[in-house]
Amino acid sequence: xxxxxxxxxxxxxxxxxxxxALRDLVNSGAFSAGSNIKSEASGNIRMDVILSADKKFxxxxxxxxxxxxxQPITSVxxxxxxxxxxxxxxxxxxxxxxxxxxxxxNFVFRQIKTGSLKFYIQFAAAK
Numbered sequence: 001x002x003x004x005x006x007x008x009x010x011x012x013x014x015x016x017x018x019x020x021a022l023r024d025l026v027n028s029g030a031f032s033a034g035s036n037i038k039s040e041a042s043g044n045i046r047m048d049v050i051l052s053a054d055k056k057f058x059x060x061x062x063x064x065x066x067x068x069x070x071q072p073i074t075s076v077x078x079x080x081x082x083x084x085x086x087x088x089x090x091x092x093x094x095x096x097x098x099x100x101x102x103x104x105x106n107f108v109f110r111q112i113k114t115g116s117l118k119f120y121i122q123f124a125a126a127k
Contacts, residue, residue: 005052005053005054005056005057006052006053007050007051007052007053007057008050008051008053009048009049009050010048010049010050010051010091011046011047011048011049012039012046012047012049012091012094012095013039013040013041013042013043013045013046013047014037014038014039014040014043014044014045014046014047014094015040015043015044015045016043016044016045016064018037018045019044019045019062019064019073021035021037022037022045022047022062023062023073023074025090026047026060026061026062026074026077027074027077029077029079029083029086031079031083031086031087031089031090032086032090035090035093035094037094038094039094039095043065044064044065045062045063045064045065046062046063046064046065046070047060047061047062047063048060048061048062048063049087049091051084051087051088051091052084055084055085055088056080056081056084056085057078057079057080057084058078058079058080058083058084058087058088059076059077059078059079060074060076060077060079060087061074061075061076061077062074
């Protein structure tokens with residue numbers, strides 16, 4: 001880590017309708033806490049962010065879900081000092097208030113491991 005500070009990784013999800021605006025943000029580095037973009041509990045766009053605890057370094061990359069995996073749509077962009085602080089402010093503003101409960105996560109994880117998830121998806125879609 002360039003700042004010798006501890007770093008944490010975060011993933012933020014967005015609706016596909018925000019792809020162009022998010023790509024512009026990442027490529028230009030013009031992150032703004034005044035943005036009207038809101039995150040989702042899940043979505044077709046994923047922003048991976050690595051932030052240093054001292055708020056002086058951030059790395060950001062944007063991905064799009066293309067069945068059956070997230071593919072990069074930007075290169076990794078690195079930000080320091082004021083730009084890193086802007087990334088942190090943006091993340092805090094767009095952060096989704098919804099989160100998956102541990103109980104639901106464990107249920108879904110078990111279904112994936114046993115191969116039963118396909119049945120549940122088909123069942124829910126039929127309703």
